[in-house]
Amino acid sequence: MTQRILVVDDEPNIRDVICFALDHAGMATTTARNGTEAMMAFHRGNIDLVVLDIGMPDMDGLEVCRQIRRSSDLPILFLSARDEEIDRILGLEIGGDDYVTKPFSPRELVARVKTILKRSARQAGGDASRAVLTCGALRLDRAARGVTFEDRAITLTALEFSILDALLARPNIVFSREQLMEAAYGANTYVADRTIDSHIRNLRAKLAAAGGSGIIATVHGVGFKLSPGTGEIV
Numbered sequence: 001m002t003q004r005i006l007v008v009d010d011e012p013n014i015r016d017v018i019c020f021a022l023d024h025a026g027m028a029t030t031t032a033r034n035g036t037e038a039m040m041a042f043h044r045g046n047i048d049l050v051v052l053d054i055g056m057p058d059m060d061g062l063e064v065c066r067q068i069r070r071s072s073d074l075p076i077l078f079l080s081a082r083d084e085e086i087d088r089i090l091g092l093e094i095g096g097d098d099y100v101t102k103p104f105s106p107r108e109l110v111a112r113v114k115t116i117l118k119r120s121a122r123q124a125g126g127d128a129s130r131a132v133l134t135c136g137a138l139r140l141d142r143a144a145r146g147v148t149f150e151d152r153a154i155t156l157t158a159l160e161f162s163i164l165d166a167l168l169a170r171p172n173i174v175f176s177r178e179q180l181m182e183a184a185y186g187a188n189t190y191v192a193d194r195t196i197d198s199h200i201r202n203l204r205a206k207l208a209a210a211g212g213s214g215i216i217a218t219v220h221g222v223g224f225k226l227s228p229g230t231g232e233i234v
Contacts, residue, residue, distance in 0.1 A: 002026065002027065002028045003027045003028070003048045003049070003117055004027070004028045004029075004030070004046055004047050004048045004049075005022050005027050005028070005029050005030075005047070005048065005049050005050075005051060005113065006029075006030055006031070006032060006038065006041050006042070006047045006049070006050045006051070007019055007022070007029055007030070007031045007032070007051045008031070008032040008033075008034075008035070008037075008038040008050060008051065008052045008053055008056070008061065008064065009031075009033075009051075009053040009056070009079065010033055010034055010053065010056045010057065011053075012033075014053070014079075014102075015031050015033075017106055018051055018106070018109065019031065020106075021106035021107070021109060021110050022051075022110060022113065025110045025113075025114070027113070030047075034056055034057070034058055034059065035056055035058060035059025035060065035061070035063060035064045036058065036059055038050070038052065038059075038064050039059075039064060039067060039068075042068055042072075042074070047074060048074075048075070048117060048120075049074070049075040049076070049077065049113060049116060049117060049120075050064075050068070050074060050075070050076045050077070051077050051079065051109070051113070052064060052065065052076055052077065052078055052079065052096075053078075053079045053080075054078055054079065054080045054081075054087050054091060055080070055081055055087075061078060061079075061091070062087065062090060062091055062094065065078075065091060065094055065095055065096055066094055066095075068095075069094065069095040069155070073095075073155055073156060073157055073158065073161075075097045075116045075117070075120055075157070075158045076095065076096045076097055076157070077096070077097060077098050077099065077100065077109075077112055077113060077116060078091045078092075078096045078098070078099035078100070079099070079100055079101075079102060079104070080099050080100075080101055080102065081101070081102050089194065089198050092195060092198035092199060092202065093198050093201060093202050093205075094202075095157050095202070096157070097116050097157050097158050097159045098112055098115075098116060098159065098195070099195075100112055116158055116159070119158050119159065119162050119184070120158045131143045133165065133168035133169060134168070135168055135171050135215070135226050136215075137149050137150040137211075137212065138168070138207070138212060138215060140161075140164060140165060140168050142165070145161065147161065147164065148210075149207060149210040149211055149212040149215075150210070150211055150212075152210045152211065154206050154207065154209075154210050155206070156203070156206065157202075159184045159199055160199055160202060160203050160206070162183055162184040163180055163183060163184050163196075163199055163200070163203060164203060165183070166179075166180060166183035166184075167180075167216065167224070167225065167226040168226060171225070171226040172225070173225065174219045174222050174223050174224070174225045175223045175224055175225065176222065176223040177196045177197075177223055177224075179223070180196050180200075180223070180224065181195075181196055184196070184199070200216060200224060203216060204216050214227060215227060
């Protein structure tokens with residue numbers, strides 16, 4: 001089934017480059033010139049992923065992401081300029097799955113899109129051998145792609161779900177950032193440490209909001225592990 005990508009950027013030449021690369025990779029693209037058009041396209045549905053520019057006038061990409069995240073975990077790949085590092089980190093923390101920095105390589109962008117889509121498809125398919133993972137009151141259902149804490153639903157992005165899945169699958173193991181990168185993005189994909197840290201912060205905030213503070217523990221100098229208790233492991 002052809003995967004459908006919404007490309008949102010206020011610069012026509014950038015939209016054209018992205019659409020050409022994605023179309024050439026066998027995907028179907030539709031475009032939006034600004035945040036308002038992006039939200040209209042989102043509400044029409046039939047989208048598998050959004051490539052979303054941060055720096056747009058009127059409604060910027062961060063606000064579009066916030067509005068989408070109120071009702072959907074649709075994968076979002078941000079585009080950001082080199083001088084927008086704070087916005088990139090904020091974008092990940094409010095629910096973005098990944099980002100590509102302008103000027104970008106179309107090949108890299110396509111690879112990132114494929115990685116996110118592949119991960120989403122695997123999560124949707126689930127794992128029949130271990131369809132449900134639990135740790136204390138935390139429950140992750142691979143088949144339904146749902147997460148709850150004490151029966152309170154927690155909405156996660158595709159990459160947040162992947163990271164939590166990896167931690168829950170081996171709750172007694174300390175994962176390095178590199179291992180979590182591979183779990184979330186797949187092998188042979190470079191992602192900055194700060195990106196993983198942003199996803200971990202976002203996961204912790206969502207778990208804490210549901211009453212699950214301290215579930216993801218920091219093992220200093222090593223990485224992260226799942227902990228049914230609270231606080232950090234020093």
